[in-house]
Amino acid sequence: xxxxxxxxxxxxxxxxxxxxxxxxxxxxxxxxxxxxxxxxxxxxxxxxxxxxxxxxxxxxxxxxxxxxxxxxxxxxxxxxxxxxxxxxxxxxxxxxxxxxxxxxxxxxxxxxxxxxxxxxxxxxxxxxxxxxxxxxxxxxxxxxxxxxxxxxxxxx
Amino acid sequence: xxxxxxxxxxxxxxxxxxxxxxxxxxxxxxxxxxxxxxxxxxxxxxxxxxxxxxxxxxxxxxxxxxxxxxxxxxxxxxxxxxxxxxxxxxxxxxxxxxxxxxxxxxxxxxxxxxxxxxxxxxxxxxxxxxxxxxxxxxxxxxxxxxxxxxxxxxxx
DNA sequence: CACCTTTATGATAATTTTTCTCAATGACTC
DNA sequence: GAGTCATTGAGAAAAATTATCATAAAGGTG
Numbered sequence: 001x002x003x004x005x006x007x008x009x010x011x012x013x014x015x016x017x018x019x020x021x022x023x024x025x026x027x028x029x030x031x032x033x034x035x036x037x038x039x040x041x042x043x044x045x046x047x048x049x050x051x052x053x054x055x056x057x058x059x060x061x062x063x064x065x066x067x068x069x070x071x072x073x074x075x076x077x078x079x080x081x082x083x084x085x086x087x088x089x090x091x092x093x094x095x096x097x098x099x100x101x102x103x104x105x106x107x108x109x110x111x112x113x114x115x116x117x118x119x120x121x122x123x124x125x126x127x128x129x130x131x132x133x134x135x136x137x138x139x140x141x142x143x144x145x146x147x148x149x150x151x152x153x154x155x156x
Numbered sequence: 157x158x159x160x161x162x163x164x165x166x167x168x169x170x171x172x173x174x175x176x177x178x179x180x181x182x183x184x185x186x187x188x189x190x191x192x193x194x195x196x197x198x199x200x201x202x203x204x205x206x207x208x209x210x211x212x213x214x215x216x217x218x219x220x221x222x223x224x225x226x227x228x229x230x231x232x233x234x235x236x237x238x239x240x241x242x243x244x245x246x247x248x249x250x251x252x253x254x255x256x257x258x259x260x261x262x263x264x265x266x267x268x269x270x271x272x273x274x275x276x277x278x279x280x281x282x283x284x285x286x287x288x289x290x291x292x293x294x295x296x297x298x299x300x301x302x303x304x305x306x307x308x309x310x311x312x
Numbered sequence: 313c314a315c316c317t318t319t320a321t322g323a324t325a326a327t328t329t330t331t332c333t334c335a336a337t338g339a340c341t342c
Numbered sequence: 343g344a345g346t347c348a349t350t351g352a353g354a355a356a357a358a359t360t361a362t363c364a365t366a367a368a369g370g371t372g
Contacts (some may be wrong), residue, residue: 032319032368054358066322071359085247085298093249106291115289119281126300133271134305135262141243141299144282149290188339190350210329222351227330314372321366329358338351342343 018045025080036065040073041097043083049112050086050094086143088112104141107150117144176200176297181236192221196229197253198239201289205268206250242299244268260297274299 023033024042043059044051051059053074057067074095077083083095089109096105096114104117126137147153159180178197179189199215200207207215208232213223230251233239240254245265252270260273282293303309 027369030319032369036321050359051200057358064322067358068323068360069321072320091241106285106289107327108291108294109294115291116287119284125275128275129262129273129300130302134308135264135271135300135302136308137262137300137302138265139301141301142296143298144285144291144293144296146286146291146293146295152290153290186348190339190349192350202326208329213329220351223329224331224352225350228349317369319368321364323363323364323365325360325371327360329356331354331356332363333354334352335350335363337348339346339348341346 021041022082025075025082029076029080031076037073037076038067038068039063040070041077044074044077044083044095045099049114050088050096051093052088052092056095077147086114090110104143106144106146108151110147110151113148115148115149117142163285178238181238185236187232187238192225193229193232195219195221196226199234200230200233200239200253201255203252205221205246205270206252208244208248214250227237241271261295262300265301265306266303266307266309269304269306271304273298 017043019033019038022038023064026033026037040056040060043056050105053071056074057070060070074083078085078095082098082106084098086094086096086101086105086107088107089112100116100118102120104119104120106115106117108114122140122142126140129135130137174197175189175194178194182193184188194217196212199212211229212230213226216226230239234241234251239251239253240259241259242250242252242261242263244250244263245268256272256274258276260276261272262271264270276298278296278298282296285291286293
């Protein structure tokens, strides 16, 4: 019998549609969806600032998920595009759930708060670069840094 | 007597003007310029793809520079803006000498070759974001990924 | 629903990367 | 040239990442 995914802890909510997306994506690679994978996904989906791998390992100890699993699952989720990597205030690698399609991030250097940025049209620039350099440009990674409204000192 | 910086190995060239820049930058922070720092800088200045910290440590063993020093100097060079961090084909953190002012990079996913990109005008976008989000946008990090001319399969 | 094949898991160990400590060295100022 | 104080490298320690392998279980099949 298939594992009952509804027995999840209340503090990690996720909609069932997303679970189906996850299952389909894993299946396409010949991989299986397991409760551990769902729990890992939920942890990231609920995080607004993203998590480092060690942070995720610590948080998931509560759910008895081993660190080897955390590393494996995070890698898979990245490859499947469910997680994106961003850089925290100290340059550390953090993983963040990508809720939309192609997005970028605005990261507060003080508190690490992250806001998604959806307007970005770099296609003109990419074409120009391709013409100038001969590279076949396949994509880009763009992050903005600054101070979020709560961390911005008031002017004056 | 001040150390003779001309006794450097022939395979790591650097112009003396840059050494003066380094000295001034370190001095401004109350730090001292040492032959080790210059050697570390030269290693990076000669690398076209950037180096990870462990790679740099291995390469600098030849010059009897301890790893603690490599980590410290790379950090300083980053803070002073002489080194930039980029992400290699496998997502690993690499440090690259910044030869110009504000630049971005076009990184080959196959061979890791890096080309600098100097045209970038994101100031309009930054202003728009600031207005939309309330963030005080201070900067950005932009990387393009693709295949360099030598790694691009010929069309057809 | 029970079976079966194959992937996934977690404990553990091993490896790699990063940080810390401290005595000795040496850069830079006067 | 002397003194001050940042710097260095060896080594230990801590932290992060990867590898191994016996056991558990997902998901297809009869």
